[in-house]
Amino acid sequence: MENQRRWVGFILVILGATFWGIGGTVAQRLFQEDSITVEWLVSIRLLIAGILLLVLSFIKNRKQVLKIWSDKNARIQIVIFGLLGMLAVQYTYMASIKLGNAAVATLLQYLAPVFIILYLVLAKVSKLKARDLIAVVLALSGTFLLLTNGSLVGLSVPISSVIWGILSGISLAFYTLYAGVLLKKWGSLNVIGWAMIIGGIGMSIIQPPWSIDSSTWSLETYFYIGFVIFFGTMIAFWFYIESLKYLKPQETTLLGSLEPLAAIITSVIWLHIPFGAYQFFGASLILFMVLYLSFFKDKSEKEGLRLID
Template sequence: MNRRRGIFLVITGAIFWGIGGTVAKKLFQDYYIDVNWLVTTRLLIAGLLLLTVQFFRADRSQIFGVWKNRSSATHLLIFGLLGMLAVQYTYMASIQHGNAAVATLLQYLAPIMIIVYLILRKQTVLTRKDLVTVSLALVGCFFLLTNGSISQLSVPTPAIVWGVLSGVALAFYTLYAIPLLKQYDSLVIVGWAMIIGGFSLSLIHPPWRMDFEGLNLEAYSYLVFVIIFSTMIAFWFYIESLQSLQAKESSLLGSIEPLAAVLTTVFWLKEPFGIFQWGGTACIIGMIFLLALNKETTPRSSELPVKEEPLRVS
Protein backbone atom coordinates (compact mmCIF):
# COMPACT_ATOMS: atom_id res chain seq x y z
CA MET A 1 0.00 0.00 0.00
CA ASN A 2 2.83 2.41 0.82
CA ARG A 3 4.47 1.76 -2.54
CA ARG A 4 1.22 2.28 -4.41
CA ARG A 5 0.67 5.49 -2.48
CA GLY A 6 4.15 6.70 -3.41
CA ILE A 7 3.61 5.93 -7.10
CA PHE A 8 0.27 7.74 -7.02
CA LEU A 9 1.78 10.79 -5.33
CA VAL A 10 4.76 11.20 -7.69
CA ILE A 11 2.71 10.65 -10.84
CA THR A 12 0.03 13.08 -9.65
CA GLY A 13 2.64 15.68 -8.73
CA ALA A 14 4.42 15.35 -12.09
CA ILE A 15 1.15 15.66 -14.00
CA PHE A 16 0.25 18.77 -11.98
CA TRP A 17 3.65 20.27 -12.85
CA GLY A 18 3.23 19.56 -16.54
CA ILE A 19 -0.35 20.81 -16.74
CA GLY A 20 0.52 23.88 -14.66
CA GLY A 21 2.66 25.36 -17.42
CA THR A 22 -0.13 24.91 -19.96
CA VAL A 23 -2.66 26.52 -17.62
CA ALA A 24 -0.26 29.46 -17.15
CA LYS A 25 -0.15 29.87 -20.94
CA LYS A 26 -3.96 29.97 -20.93
CA LEU A 27 -3.84 32.80 -18.40
CA PHE A 28 -1.30 34.71 -20.47
CA GLN A 29 -3.12 34.45 -23.79
CA ASP A 30 -6.77 34.63 -22.74
CA TYR A 31 -6.72 36.82 -19.64
CA TYR A 32 -3.55 38.85 -20.27
CA ILE A 33 -2.15 38.00 -16.84
CA ASP A 34 1.21 39.70 -16.37
CA VAL A 35 4.06 37.21 -16.02
CA ASN A 36 5.65 39.35 -13.27
CA TRP A 37 2.46 39.29 -11.21
CA LEU A 38 1.97 35.55 -11.65
CA VAL A 39 5.54 34.69 -10.68
CA THR A 40 5.40 36.98 -7.62
CA THR A 41 2.05 35.67 -6.40
CA ARG A 42 2.89 32.05 -7.12
CA LEU A 43 6.16 32.18 -5.21
CA LEU A 44 4.83 34.03 -2.17
CA ILE A 45 1.72 31.91 -1.64
CA ALA A 46 3.34 28.56 -2.42
CA GLY A 47 6.34 29.39 -0.23
CA LEU A 48 4.15 30.26 2.76
CA LEU A 49 2.12 27.08 2.30
CA LEU A 50 5.22 24.88 2.12
CA LEU A 51 6.59 26.37 5.35
CA THR A 52 3.17 25.80 6.92
CA VAL A 53 3.39 22.13 5.97
CA GLN A 54 6.86 21.97 7.53
CA PHE A 55 5.48 23.55 10.72
CA PHE A 56 3.22 20.53 11.23
CA ARG A 57 5.99 18.03 10.49
CA ALA A 58 8.54 16.60 12.92
CA ASP A 59 11.32 19.20 12.81
CA ARG A 60 9.65 22.62 12.78
CA SER A 61 12.71 24.21 14.42
CA GLN A 62 14.45 24.24 11.04
CA ILE A 63 12.05 26.87 9.72
CA PHE A 64 13.88 29.64 11.54
CA GLY A 65 17.00 27.66 12.40
CA VAL A 66 18.31 28.10 8.86
CA TRP A 67 18.59 31.85 9.53
CA LYS A 68 20.65 31.47 12.69
CA ASN A 69 23.76 30.46 10.79
CA ARG A 70 25.30 33.33 8.81
CA SER A 71 26.72 31.05 6.12
CA SER A 72 23.48 29.15 5.48
CA ALA A 73 21.46 32.38 5.59
CA THR A 74 23.67 34.00 2.94
CA HIS A 75 23.57 30.83 0.87
CA LEU A 76 19.77 30.76 1.10
CA LEU A 77 19.42 34.41 0.01
CA ILE A 78 21.56 33.79 -3.08
CA PHE A 79 19.68 30.60 -3.83
CA GLY A 80 16.34 32.38 -3.54
CA LEU A 81 17.34 35.16 -5.93
CA LEU A 82 19.65 33.53 -8.49
CA GLY A 83 18.16 30.06 -8.19
CA MET A 84 14.45 29.97 -7.41
CA LEU A 85 13.44 33.38 -8.78
CA ALA A 86 15.58 32.97 -11.90
CA VAL A 87 14.16 29.52 -12.66
CA GLN A 88 10.55 30.52 -12.11
CA TYR A 89 10.76 33.77 -14.05
CA THR A 90 12.63 32.42 -17.08
CA TYR A 91 10.34 29.38 -17.27
CA MET A 92 7.17 31.47 -17.18
CA ALA A 93 8.61 34.01 -19.64
CA SER A 94 9.37 31.17 -22.06
CA ILE A 95 5.78 29.96 -21.75
CA GLN A 96 4.43 33.46 -22.31
CA HIS A 97 6.41 33.92 -25.53
CA GLY A 98 6.01 30.33 -26.73
CA ASN A 99 4.19 27.45 -25.08
CA ALA A 100 4.47 25.15 -22.07
CA ALA A 101 5.66 22.16 -24.09
CA VAL A 102 8.75 23.87 -25.50
CA ALA A 103 9.49 25.73 -22.23
CA THR A 104 9.36 22.51 -20.20
CA LEU A 105 11.49 20.52 -22.63
CA LEU A 106 14.12 23.25 -22.86
CA GLN A 107 14.25 23.46 -19.07
CA TYR A 108 14.92 19.73 -18.97
CA LEU A 109 18.24 20.38 -20.73
CA ALA A 110 19.59 21.37 -17.29
CA PRO A 111 21.05 17.89 -16.57
CA ILE A 112 23.07 18.09 -19.79
CA MET A 113 24.38 21.51 -18.77
CA ILE A 114 25.36 20.04 -15.41
CA ILE A 115 27.23 17.18 -17.08
CA VAL A 116 29.16 19.62 -19.30
CA TYR A 117 29.93 21.86 -16.31
CA LEU A 118 31.23 18.99 -14.21
CA ILE A 119 33.36 17.70 -17.08
CA LEU A 120 34.88 21.16 -17.65
CA ARG A 121 35.58 21.43 -13.92
CA LYS A 122 37.15 17.95 -14.12
CA GLN A 123 34.82 16.70 -11.41
CA THR A 124 33.66 13.84 -13.61
CA VAL A 125 34.76 12.11 -16.80
CA LEU A 126 32.95 11.85 -20.10
CA THR A 127 31.32 8.44 -20.54
CA ARG A 128 29.64 6.73 -23.47
CA LYS A 129 26.27 7.25 -21.78
CA ASP A 130 27.03 10.97 -21.48
CA LEU A 131 27.65 11.13 -25.23
CA VAL A 132 24.34 9.40 -25.89
CA THR A 133 22.37 11.73 -23.60
CA VAL A 134 24.01 14.87 -25.00
CA SER A 135 23.36 13.66 -28.55
CA LEU A 136 19.71 12.97 -27.77
CA ALA A 137 19.37 16.44 -26.26
CA LEU A 138 20.97 18.21 -29.23
CA VAL A 139 19.01 16.25 -31.84
CA GLY A 140 15.83 16.68 -29.84
CA CYS A 141 16.30 20.44 -29.55
CA PHE A 142 17.05 20.79 -33.25
CA PHE A 143 13.85 19.03 -34.31
CA LEU A 144 11.78 20.64 -31.58
CA LEU A 145 12.80 24.18 -32.49
CA THR A 146 13.03 23.86 -36.29
CA ASN A 147 10.52 21.09 -37.07
CA GLY A 148 13.15 19.80 -39.49
CA SER A 149 13.56 23.06 -41.41
CA ILE A 150 17.02 24.63 -41.28
CA SER A 151 15.80 27.86 -42.88
CA GLN A 152 13.48 28.94 -40.07
CA LEU A 153 12.57 28.36 -36.46
CA SER A 154 9.18 26.91 -35.57
CA VAL A 155 9.29 28.53 -32.13
CA PRO A 156 9.56 32.31 -31.41
CA THR A 157 13.12 33.35 -30.64
CA PRO A 158 12.25 34.97 -27.26
CA ALA A 159 10.69 31.67 -26.14
CA ILE A 160 13.90 29.82 -27.04
CA VAL A 161 16.14 32.36 -25.29
CA TRP A 162 14.05 32.31 -22.09
CA GLY A 163 13.80 28.52 -22.26
CA VAL A 164 17.57 28.04 -22.53
CA LEU A 165 18.09 30.55 -19.71
CA SER A 166 15.60 28.52 -17.68
CA GLY A 167 17.78 25.45 -18.20
CA VAL A 168 20.88 27.38 -17.14
CA ALA A 169 19.08 28.72 -14.07
CA LEU A 170 17.88 25.22 -13.15
CA ALA A 171 21.40 23.85 -13.49
CA PHE A 172 22.69 26.54 -11.10
CA TYR A 173 19.71 26.00 -8.81
CA THR A 174 20.41 22.26 -8.66
CA LEU A 175 24.14 22.51 -7.93
CA TYR A 176 23.94 25.48 -5.57
CA ALA A 177 21.24 23.86 -3.43
CA ILE A 178 23.27 20.76 -2.55
CA PRO A 179 25.05 22.11 0.60
CA LEU A 180 21.79 23.52 2.00
CA LEU A 181 19.88 20.30 1.38
CA LYS A 182 22.50 18.35 3.32
CA GLN A 183 21.70 20.43 6.41
CA TYR A 184 17.98 21.24 6.16
CA ASP A 185 14.73 19.72 4.94
CA SER A 186 13.88 20.48 1.33
CA LEU A 187 10.51 21.98 2.31
CA VAL A 188 12.34 24.58 4.42
CA ILE A 189 14.83 25.49 1.71
CA VAL A 190 12.32 25.63 -1.14
CA GLY A 191 9.69 27.40 0.97
CA TRP A 192 12.05 30.18 2.04
CA ALA A 193 13.60 30.42 -1.44
CA MET A 194 10.13 30.99 -2.91
CA ILE A 195 9.35 33.67 -0.35
CA ILE A 196 12.71 35.39 -0.95
CA GLY A 197 12.20 35.36 -4.72
CA GLY A 198 8.57 36.44 -4.52
CA PHE A 199 9.26 39.23 -2.04
CA SER A 200 12.17 40.56 -4.12
CA LEU A 201 10.10 40.66 -7.30
CA SER A 202 7.18 42.24 -5.43
CA LEU A 203 9.37 45.30 -4.74
CA ILE A 204 9.30 45.93 -8.52
CA HIS A 205 5.91 44.44 -9.36
CA PRO A 206 3.64 44.61 -6.27
CA PRO A 207 1.12 41.73 -6.35
CA TRP A 208 -1.77 44.01 -5.36
CA ARG A 209 -1.39 46.00 -8.58
CA MET A 210 -3.67 43.82 -10.62
CA ASP A 211 -6.95 44.37 -12.47
CA PHE A 212 -8.95 41.72 -10.64
CA GLU A 213 -12.22 43.04 -12.07
CA GLY A 214 -11.22 41.70 -15.47
CA LEU A 215 -11.03 38.13 -14.16
CA ASN A 216 -13.96 35.71 -14.12
CA LEU A 217 -14.51 32.49 -12.17
CA GLU A 218 -12.68 30.42 -14.79
CA ALA A 219 -9.61 32.66 -14.56
CA TYR A 220 -9.58 32.37 -10.76
CA SER A 221 -9.82 28.58 -11.01
CA TYR A 222 -6.79 28.59 -13.32
CA LEU A 223 -4.87 30.78 -10.87
CA VAL A 224 -5.68 28.42 -8.00
CA PHE A 225 -4.44 25.49 -10.04
CA VAL A 226 -1.14 27.17 -10.98
CA ILE A 227 -0.42 28.49 -7.49
CA ILE A 228 -1.76 25.69 -5.30
CA PHE A 229 -1.90 22.47 -7.32
CA SER A 230 0.98 22.84 -9.78
CA THR A 231 3.33 24.45 -7.28
CA MET A 232 2.64 23.75 -3.62
CA ILE A 233 0.77 20.42 -3.82
CA ALA A 234 2.87 19.08 -6.71
CA PHE A 235 6.10 19.68 -4.82
CA TRP A 236 4.66 18.32 -1.57
CA PHE A 237 3.44 15.13 -3.27
CA TYR A 238 6.81 14.62 -4.89
CA ILE A 239 8.64 14.92 -1.58
CA GLU A 240 6.13 12.65 0.17
CA SER A 241 6.61 9.97 -2.50
CA LEU A 242 10.20 9.54 -1.28
CA GLN A 243 8.85 8.05 1.93
CA SER A 244 7.93 4.87 0.04
CA LEU A 245 9.94 5.06 -3.21
CA GLN A 246 13.63 5.35 -4.01
CA ALA A 247 14.77 8.74 -5.34
CA LYS A 248 15.66 6.99 -8.60
CA GLU A 249 12.09 5.72 -8.96
CA SER A 250 10.58 9.12 -8.16
CA SER A 251 12.91 10.72 -10.71
CA LEU A 252 11.87 8.29 -13.41
CA LEU A 253 8.14 8.61 -12.74
CA GLY A 254 8.56 12.39 -12.51
CA SER A 255 9.60 12.35 -16.16
CA ILE A 256 5.89 12.29 -16.95
CA GLU A 257 5.96 16.08 -16.46
CA PRO A 258 7.20 17.07 -19.96
CA LEU A 259 4.85 14.53 -21.53
CA ALA A 260 1.91 16.07 -19.67
CA ALA A 261 3.01 19.54 -20.81
CA VAL A 262 3.26 18.46 -24.45
CA LEU A 263 -0.06 16.61 -24.53
CA THR A 264 -2.05 19.41 -22.86
CA THR A 265 -0.40 22.02 -25.08
CA VAL A 266 -1.27 20.14 -28.26
CA PHE A 267 -4.71 18.77 -27.42
CA TRP A 268 -6.11 21.43 -25.06
CA LEU A 269 -4.58 24.66 -26.36
CA LYS A 270 -4.49 23.31 -29.94
CA GLU A 271 -0.88 24.43 -30.46
CA PRO A 272 0.50 23.04 -33.75
CA PHE A 273 3.15 20.34 -33.37
CA GLY A 274 4.84 18.93 -36.47
CA ILE A 275 6.09 15.39 -36.97
CA PHE A 276 9.71 16.41 -36.46
CA GLN A 277 8.77 18.22 -33.23
CA TRP A 278 7.20 15.02 -31.95
CA GLY A 279 10.46 13.27 -32.85
CA GLY A 280 12.44 15.92 -30.98
CA THR A 281 10.13 15.55 -27.98
CA ALA A 282 10.73 11.80 -27.98
CA CYS A 283 14.51 12.36 -28.02
CA ILE A 284 14.40 14.71 -25.03
CA ILE A 285 12.04 12.49 -23.03
CA GLY A 286 14.32 9.54 -23.87
CA MET A 287 17.26 11.56 -22.58
CA ILE A 288 15.38 12.27 -19.34
CA PHE A 289 14.61 8.59 -18.81
CA LEU A 290 18.21 7.64 -19.52
CA LEU A 291 19.48 10.11 -16.92
CA ALA A 292 16.87 8.99 -14.40
CA LEU A 293 17.97 5.39 -14.80
CA ASN A 294 21.61 6.36 -14.39
CA LYS A 295 21.62 8.45 -11.24
CA GLU A 296 25.38 8.29 -10.85
CA THR A 297 25.97 10.27 -14.05
CA THR A 298 24.66 13.60 -12.85
CA PRO A 299 23.30 15.24 -9.75
CA ARG A 300 19.59 15.11 -9.67
CA SER A 301 18.08 18.26 -10.90
CA SER A 302 15.10 17.38 -9.33
CA GLU A 303 13.39 18.80 -9.35
CA LEU A 304 15.27 20.75 -7.30
CA PRO A 305 16.26 20.90 -7.04
CA VAL A 306 17.16 18.12 -5.29
CA LYS A 307 17.10 14.97 -4.68
CA GLU A 308 18.44 12.72 -3.20
CA GLU A 309 15.74 14.29 -1.76
CA PRO A 310 14.32 16.09 -4.67
CA LEU A 311 13.48 19.65 -5.07
CA ARG A 312 11.21 20.44 -7.90
CA VAL A 313 10.79 23.77 -9.57
CA SER A 314 8.35 23.77 -12.41
Protein backbone atom coordinates in the same frame (compact mmCIF):
# COMPACT_ATOMS: atom_id res chain seq x y z
CA MET B 1 2.76 -3.43 3.31
CA GLU B 2 5.88 -2.54 1.31
CA ASN B 3 3.94 -2.77 -1.95
CA GLN B 4 1.25 -0.47 -0.56
CA ARG B 5 3.90 2.11 0.43
CA ARG B 6 5.41 1.98 -3.05
CA TRP B 7 2.00 2.49 -4.63
CA VAL B 8 1.48 5.56 -2.45
CA GLY B 9 4.82 6.88 -3.71
CA PHE B 10 3.92 6.17 -7.34
CA ILE B 11 0.59 7.98 -7.02
CA LEU B 12 2.18 11.00 -5.31
CA VAL B 13 4.97 11.49 -7.86
CA ILE B 14 2.67 10.90 -10.83
CA LEU B 15 0.17 13.46 -9.54
CA GLY B 16 2.93 15.92 -8.67
CA ALA B 17 4.57 15.69 -12.11
CA THR B 18 1.19 15.89 -13.86
CA PHE B 19 0.19 19.00 -11.89
CA TRP B 20 3.53 20.61 -12.78
CA GLY B 21 2.95 20.00 -16.48
CA ILE B 22 -0.68 21.11 -16.48
CA GLY B 23 0.26 24.17 -14.40
CA GLY B 24 2.51 25.38 -17.22
CA THR B 25 -0.30 25.04 -19.74
CA VAL B 26 -2.75 26.86 -17.47
CA ALA B 27 -0.19 29.66 -17.07
CA GLN B 28 0.02 29.92 -20.86
CA ARG B 29 -3.75 30.33 -21.02
CA LEU B 30 -3.56 33.15 -18.42
CA PHE B 31 -0.87 34.95 -20.40
CA GLN B 32 -2.78 34.67 -23.66
CA GLU B 33 -6.37 35.24 -22.59
CA ASP B 34 -6.16 37.45 -19.49
CA SER B 35 -3.00 39.47 -20.25
CA ILE B 36 -1.47 38.56 -16.90
CA THR B 37 2.22 39.45 -16.71
CA VAL B 38 4.95 36.92 -16.06
CA GLU B 39 6.30 39.06 -13.20
CA TRP B 40 2.96 39.18 -11.37
CA LEU B 41 2.21 35.48 -11.72
CA VAL B 42 5.71 34.48 -10.60
CA SER B 43 5.62 36.76 -7.54
CA ILE B 44 2.16 35.71 -6.33
CA ARG B 45 2.81 32.06 -7.11
CA LEU B 46 6.07 31.91 -5.16
CA LEU B 47 4.84 33.91 -2.17
CA ILE B 48 1.63 31.95 -1.55
CA ALA B 49 3.07 28.51 -2.36
CA GLY B 50 6.12 29.23 -0.19
CA ILE B 51 3.98 30.24 2.79
CA LEU B 52 1.83 27.11 2.43
CA LEU B 53 4.89 24.84 2.29
CA LEU B 54 6.30 26.45 5.44
CA VAL B 55 2.94 25.94 7.17
CA LEU B 56 3.21 22.23 6.33
CA SER B 57 6.77 22.22 7.66
CA PHE B 58 5.62 23.98 10.84
CA ILE B 59 2.93 21.35 11.41
CA LYS B 60 5.51 18.58 11.04
CA ASN B 61 8.32 20.18 13.07
CA ARG B 62 7.72 23.72 14.29
CA LYS B 63 11.23 24.16 15.71
CA GLN B 64 12.89 23.47 12.36
CA VAL B 65 11.18 26.22 10.36
CA LEU B 66 13.14 29.19 11.73
CA LYS B 67 16.28 27.28 12.68
CA ILE B 68 17.86 27.75 9.25
CA TRP B 69 18.15 31.50 9.95
CA SER B 70 20.32 30.90 13.01
CA ASP B 71 23.16 29.66 10.80
CA LYS B 72 25.11 32.48 9.09
CA ASN B 73 26.26 30.36 6.14
CA ALA B 74 22.78 28.91 5.67
CA ARG B 75 21.28 32.42 5.59
CA ILE B 76 23.56 33.45 2.75
CA GLN B 77 23.03 30.17 0.89
CA ILE B 78 19.23 30.27 1.13
CA VAL B 79 19.12 33.85 -0.19
CA ILE B 80 21.38 32.90 -3.12
CA PHE B 81 19.29 29.80 -3.79
CA GLY B 82 16.04 31.77 -3.54
CA LEU B 83 17.11 34.45 -6.03
CA LEU B 84 19.54 32.73 -8.42
CA GLY B 85 17.92 29.31 -8.14
CA MET B 86 14.20 29.36 -7.43
CA LEU B 87 13.34 32.78 -8.85
CA ALA B 88 15.61 32.35 -11.89
CA VAL B 89 14.05 28.99 -12.76
CA GLN B 90 10.51 30.23 -12.28
CA TYR B 91 10.92 33.47 -14.23
CA THR B 92 12.83 32.06 -17.21
CA TYR B 93 10.39 29.14 -17.50
CA MET B 94 7.32 31.38 -17.41
CA ALA B 95 8.87 33.88 -19.82
CA SER B 96 9.54 31.05 -22.29
CA ILE B 97 5.90 29.92 -21.96
CA LYS B 98 4.53 33.41 -22.55
CA LEU B 99 6.66 33.98 -25.66
CA GLY B 100 6.18 30.45 -26.99
CA ASN B 101 4.18 27.64 -25.41
CA ALA B 102 4.24 25.41 -22.34
CA ALA B 103 5.19 22.22 -24.23
CA VAL B 104 8.37 23.61 -25.80
CA ALA B 105 9.30 25.62 -22.67
CA THR B 106 9.07 22.53 -20.45
CA LEU B 107 11.16 20.42 -22.81
CA LEU B 108 13.84 23.11 -23.13
CA GLN B 109 14.01 23.24 -19.34
CA TYR B 110 14.62 19.48 -19.39
CA LEU B 111 17.96 20.14 -21.10
CA ALA B 112 19.31 20.88 -17.60
CA PRO B 113 21.14 17.51 -17.35
CA VAL B 114 23.25 18.47 -20.38
CA PHE B 115 24.28 21.74 -18.72
CA ILE B 116 25.09 19.81 -15.55
CA ILE B 117 27.32 17.46 -17.55
CA LEU B 118 29.10 20.41 -19.19
CA TYR B 119 29.64 22.13 -15.83
CA LEU B 120 30.99 18.98 -14.15
CA VAL B 121 33.41 18.39 -17.01
CA LEU B 122 34.60 22.02 -17.27
CA ALA B 123 34.98 22.24 -13.49
CA LYS B 124 36.96 18.96 -13.62
CA VAL B 125 34.59 17.33 -11.14
CA SER B 126 34.19 14.41 -13.54
CA LYS B 127 35.60 13.31 -16.88
CA LEU B 128 33.62 13.24 -20.11
CA LYS B 129 32.31 9.70 -20.61
CA ALA B 130 30.74 7.91 -23.53
CA ARG B 131 27.32 8.07 -21.88
CA ASP B 132 27.70 11.85 -21.56
CA LEU B 133 28.37 12.19 -25.29
CA ILE B 134 25.33 10.02 -26.04
CA ALA B 135 23.19 12.24 -23.79
CA VAL B 136 24.44 15.41 -25.51
CA VAL B 137 23.74 13.98 -28.98
CA LEU B 138 20.23 12.93 -27.90
CA ALA B 139 19.57 16.37 -26.41
CA LEU B 140 20.85 18.33 -29.41
CA SER B 141 19.04 16.10 -31.92
CA GLY B 142 15.80 16.29 -29.93
CA THR B 143 16.06 20.06 -29.52
CA PHE B 144 16.69 20.56 -33.25
CA LEU B 145 13.59 18.55 -34.19
CA LEU B 146 11.52 20.16 -31.44
CA LEU B 147 12.34 23.70 -32.56
CA THR B 148 12.29 23.19 -36.34
CA ASN B 149 9.78 20.34 -36.78
CA GLY B 150 12.23 18.97 -39.34
CA SER B 151 12.33 22.14 -41.46
CA LEU B 152 15.20 24.62 -41.80
CA VAL B 153 12.86 27.40 -42.95
CA GLY B 154 11.95 28.65 -39.47
CA LEU B 155 11.47 27.81 -35.79
CA SER B 156 8.29 26.40 -34.27
CA VAL B 157 8.42 29.11 -31.56
CA PRO B 158 9.96 32.62 -31.50
CA ILE B 159 13.70 32.82 -30.87
CA SER B 160 13.01 34.84 -27.70
CA SER B 161 11.11 31.84 -26.28
CA VAL B 162 14.03 29.56 -27.16
CA ILE B 163 16.51 31.85 -25.41
CA TRP B 164 14.41 32.01 -22.23
CA GLY B 165 13.89 28.23 -22.39
CA ILE B 166 17.63 27.59 -22.60
CA LEU B 167 18.21 30.02 -19.73
CA SER B 168 15.58 28.04 -17.81
CA GLY B 169 17.58 24.86 -18.37
CA ILE B 170 20.77 26.57 -17.20
CA SER B 171 18.96 27.95 -14.13
CA LEU B 172 17.62 24.49 -13.32
CA ALA B 173 21.14 23.04 -13.61
CA PHE B 174 22.39 25.60 -11.05
CA TYR B 175 19.32 25.01 -8.88
CA THR B 176 19.88 21.25 -8.87
CA LEU B 177 23.59 21.37 -8.07
CA TYR B 178 23.40 24.17 -5.50
CA ALA B 179 20.46 22.81 -3.50
CA GLY B 180 22.07 19.56 -2.35
CA VAL B 181 23.75 20.64 0.90
CA LEU B 182 20.84 22.85 1.97
CA LEU B 183 18.26 20.12 1.38
CA LYS B 184 20.21 17.49 3.31
CA LYS B 185 20.81 19.70 6.34
CA TRP B 186 17.59 21.71 6.64
CA GLY B 187 14.90 19.60 4.97
CA SER B 188 13.10 19.91 1.66
CA LEU B 189 9.95 21.69 2.83
CA ASN B 190 11.93 24.32 4.74
CA VAL B 191 14.44 25.03 1.99
CA ILE B 192 11.92 25.07 -0.86
CA GLY B 193 9.40 27.10 1.18
CA TRP B 194 11.91 29.78 2.21
CA ALA B 195 13.45 29.88 -1.28
CA MET B 196 10.00 30.50 -2.77
CA ILE B 197 9.28 33.32 -0.34
CA ILE B 198 12.69 34.93 -0.97
CA GLY B 199 12.21 34.60 -4.72
CA GLY B 200 8.68 35.97 -4.43
CA ILE B 201 9.88 38.98 -2.43
CA GLY B 202 12.62 39.58 -5.00
CA MET B 203 10.11 39.59 -7.86
CA SER B 204 7.67 41.72 -5.82
CA ILE B 205 10.18 44.56 -5.90
CA ILE B 206 9.73 44.60 -9.68
CA GLN B 207 6.01 43.71 -9.73
CA PRO B 208 4.13 44.07 -6.41
CA PRO B 209 1.40 41.39 -6.16
CA TRP B 210 -1.22 44.01 -5.29
CA SER B 211 -0.36 46.19 -8.29
CA ILE B 212 -2.58 44.68 -10.98
CA ASP B 213 -5.90 45.53 -12.60
CA SER B 214 -8.25 42.62 -11.91
CA SER B 215 -11.45 44.40 -13.00
CA THR B 216 -11.75 42.33 -16.18
CA TRP B 217 -11.08 38.98 -14.54
CA SER B 218 -13.77 36.33 -14.61
CA LEU B 219 -14.35 33.51 -12.11
CA GLU B 220 -12.53 31.31 -14.60
CA THR B 221 -9.46 33.55 -14.34
CA TYR B 222 -9.39 33.25 -10.55
CA PHE B 223 -9.81 29.48 -10.83
CA TYR B 224 -6.85 29.19 -13.19
CA ILE B 225 -4.66 31.41 -10.99
CA GLY B 226 -5.61 29.26 -8.00
CA PHE B 227 -4.76 26.10 -9.94
CA VAL B 228 -1.29 27.40 -10.87
CA ILE B 229 -0.58 28.38 -7.25
CA PHE B 230 -2.06 25.44 -5.36
CA PHE B 231 -1.93 22.45 -7.69
CA GLY B 232 0.75 23.53 -10.16
CA THR B 233 3.14 24.70 -7.44
CA MET B 234 2.39 23.93 -3.79
CA ILE B 235 0.70 20.51 -4.19
CA ALA B 236 3.13 19.49 -6.96
CA PHE B 237 6.18 20.22 -4.80
CA TRP B 238 4.66 18.66 -1.69
CA PHE B 239 3.63 15.44 -3.44
CA TYR B 240 7.03 15.12 -5.11
CA ILE B 241 8.83 15.62 -1.79
CA GLU B 242 6.53 13.15 -0.01
CA SER B 243 7.07 10.53 -2.73
CA LEU B 244 10.76 10.40 -1.79
CA LYS B 245 9.73 8.71 1.48
CA TYR B 246 8.36 5.74 -0.45
CA LEU B 247 10.48 5.54 -3.60
CA LYS B 248 14.12 5.70 -4.60
CA PRO B 249 15.29 9.07 -6.02
CA GLN B 250 15.90 7.36 -9.37
CA GLU B 251 12.28 6.22 -9.50
CA THR B 252 10.92 9.68 -8.72
CA THR B 253 13.17 11.16 -11.43
CA LEU B 254 11.85 8.67 -13.98
CA LEU B 255 8.21 9.30 -13.12
CA GLY B 256 8.86 13.03 -12.86
CA SER B 257 9.42 12.95 -16.61
CA LEU B 258 5.65 12.82 -16.96
CA GLU B 259 5.71 16.61 -16.51
CA PRO B 260 6.58 17.48 -20.14
CA LEU B 261 4.17 14.81 -21.38
CA ALA B 262 1.36 16.43 -19.40
CA ALA B 263 2.36 19.83 -20.79
CA ILE B 264 2.38 18.54 -24.37
CA ILE B 265 -0.93 16.68 -24.12
CA THR B 266 -2.81 19.56 -22.46
CA SER B 267 -1.29 22.15 -24.82
CA VAL B 268 -2.33 20.18 -27.91
CA ILE B 269 -5.78 19.09 -26.72
CA TRP B 270 -6.88 22.11 -24.65
CA LEU B 271 -5.08 25.09 -26.23
CA HIS B 272 -4.88 23.53 -29.71
CA ILE B 273 -1.15 24.24 -30.00
CA PRO B 274 0.20 22.68 -33.24
CA PHE B 275 2.75 19.96 -32.52
CA GLY B 276 4.16 18.17 -35.55
CA ALA B 277 5.39 14.60 -35.93
CA TYR B 278 9.04 15.68 -35.92
CA GLN B 279 8.42 17.68 -32.76
CA PHE B 280 6.94 14.62 -31.05
CA PHE B 281 10.00 12.63 -32.09
CA GLY B 282 12.29 15.40 -30.84
CA ALA B 283 10.42 15.49 -27.53
CA SER B 284 10.83 11.71 -27.27
CA LEU B 285 14.61 12.04 -27.74
CA ILE B 286 14.85 14.66 -24.97
CA LEU B 287 12.77 12.52 -22.60
CA PHE B 288 14.83 9.46 -23.48
CA MET B 289 17.97 11.46 -22.65
CA VAL B 290 16.57 12.25 -19.18
CA LEU B 291 15.58 8.63 -18.57
CA TYR B 292 18.93 7.39 -19.89
CA LEU B 293 20.91 9.65 -17.56
CA SER B 294 18.76 8.73 -14.56
CA PHE B 295 20.17 5.20 -14.77
CA PHE B 296 23.78 6.41 -14.81
CA LYS B 297 24.05 9.15 -12.23
CA ASP B 298 27.44 10.02 -10.78
CA LYS B 299 27.77 10.68 -7.08
CA SER B 300 28.35 14.37 -7.79
CA GLU B 301 25.07 14.62 -9.66
CA LYS B 302 23.08 12.95 -6.90
CA GLU B 303 23.87 15.78 -4.49
CA GLY B 304 21.15 17.90 -6.10
CA LEU B 305 17.45 17.15 -5.99
CA ARG B 306 15.05 17.73 -8.87
CA LEU B 307 12.39 19.94 -7.33
CA ILE B 308 11.14 22.62 -9.72
CA ASP B 309 8.45 24.41 -11.75
